[in-house]
Amino acid sequence: MSQLAPSGRAAGALCEAAGRPPEPPPKRDPRVYFAAERTFLAWIRTGLALMGFGFVVARFGLFLKELGETHPEFRISSFGFSLGLGTGLIVIGVFVNLYSMLHYRGLLARLNQGREVVGRPSLIATLVPVSLALCGVAMAIYLVAIH
Numbered sequence: 001m002s003q004l005a006p007s008g009r010a011a012g013a014l015c016e017a018a019g020r021p022p023e024p025p026p027k028r029d030p031r032v033y034f035a036a037e038r039t040f041l042a043w044i045r046t047g048l049a050l051m052g053f054g055f056v057v058a059r060f061g062l063f064l065k066e067l068g069e070t071h072p073e074f075r076i077s078s079f080g081f082s083l084g085l086g087t088g089l090i091v092i093g094v095f096v097n098l099y100s101m102l103h104y105r106g107l108l109a110r111l112n113q114g115r116e117v118v119g120r121p122s123l124i125a126t127l128v129p130v131s132l133a134l135c136g137v138a139m140a141i142y143l144v145a146i147h
Contacts, residue, residue, distance in 0.1 A: 028111070036107050043100035046128070050093030057139075058086025081142045085135060092131055099124050 061082035103124070110117050 032111060033108070036104065036111070040100055040104040043103075043124070044097055047093045047095075047097035047100065050096060050128075050132075051090045052093075054086045054089025054091075054093060056086070057089060058083050060086070081138075085138060085142075089135060092128065096124065096128060 059082075061080060064082075103122070107117060
């Protein structure tokens with residue numbers, strides 16, 4: 001379906017003006033909506049996992065501090081890195097949840113309007129793995145630096 005083709009009432013009015021019966025609206029396949037909802041729920045799970053993991057990472061510094069206090073032989077020094085990294089992961093998780101909700105609502109609106117939804121690379125599907133890879137590299141450098 002072309003983006004320039006009229007749809008809905010405008011198409012019906014054009015067909016009536018041309019003297020032919022209006023075309024019925026295209027049948028909506030529920031599988032497309034179910035697939036969009038499954039994808040949305042997968043992104044929500046990803047955002048929740050990021051927030052949970054971020055909380056664990058942020059609290060890890062506190063665990064190291066307590067471990068050093070109770071067992072002086074470990075001599076663990078914390079630089080406060082885990083708090084910043086954990087907070088960053090939580091923020092990324094919140095961003096993933098908000099963006100996925102906006103994307104899902106926009107996709108449903110386009111589907112309900114009968115517009116064609118063309119598959120294209122998602123910005124969030126690129127940014128999240130890259131930012132997680134950077135967080136992983138930062139954690140590895142931190143772990144090497146404290147030893």
